[in-house]
Amino acid sequence: MWEAAEDGTGLEPVTVKTFLAFGMLLNAGAAMGVEQVDAAWADGVRTRIQPGLFAHISTEANR
Secondary structure, eight states: OHHHHHHHHOOOHHHHHHHHHHHHHHHHHHHHTGGGOOSHHHHHHHOOOOTTTTTTOOTTTTO
């Protein structure tokens, strides 16, 4: 999965890591049924993702 995301996008490794980690959060939230939970933590998982969320993440910024 790592190589497919990196090869398919040409993104830097740290950006791919962030993308995959965020995707895991969304998957875990879906598995726990956050759409049916009325709690602050569930609101955090449901927060809308804005374009450019990962734009600031780069190998240079991660040093």
